[in-house]
Amino acid sequence: MDQALAAAVRELASAEVVAFGGVGLAARILPVTEAFWAVEKALPEQADEIRPHLAWLLANGSPAGKAYAATLLARFDPAAGQAAWGSLSHESAEFTTFHGCIFDRTSLAAYATGQLTAR
Template sequence: MSATVAVAVRELASAEVVAFGGVGLAGRILPVTEAFQTIEEALPERADEVRPHLAWLLANGSPAGKAYAATLLAVFDPEAARAAWGALSHEAAEFTTFHGCIIDRTTLGQYATGQLTAV
């Protein structure tokens, strides 16, 4: 695994926020968003290399880190992503989400359930 992707996985492991684009009025890109994008760019070509790290993130990451891992799984293995979202749908831990200027708090379970109904 490239050092860049390994650093990105470590960044996501302690993520407290889920943001897929710029946040706030300035549209600032957060470090966790950059980490997500780094891993996303490696997929699906390097899926076999990345998959074990996503499995580790699902088991050991912060609630936001787990959400990023399941989202990344969907890039190359929609069935595995759906299973991950199902397993996470009962999690009560909370994290912050950003959608542009909109900030919110949600539980991992609520977020996962939303992902299951969106696909």
């Protein structure tokens, strides 16, 4: 894995916010969103190389980092993503989510349960 991708995984590991697009009135792109996009873009061709890093994020990342890891897993391996969301559905730690200008606090359990029921 190249240095830029390794840096993106480190950024996800300490994430405090989950945002998949621009946030606030200015639609500012957060560094963690850019990191997510970098890993997502690399997945189709480097999935075997990235998968162990996503497993590490699921075990060791911040609550938001775990949410990013499960999201990424679900994008290229739906069964693994489903299993990841299931394992996270019991974690009470909280993080912030952004959807444009709207932010909220949620538990990882609630977020994971929402992902499981959306499928």
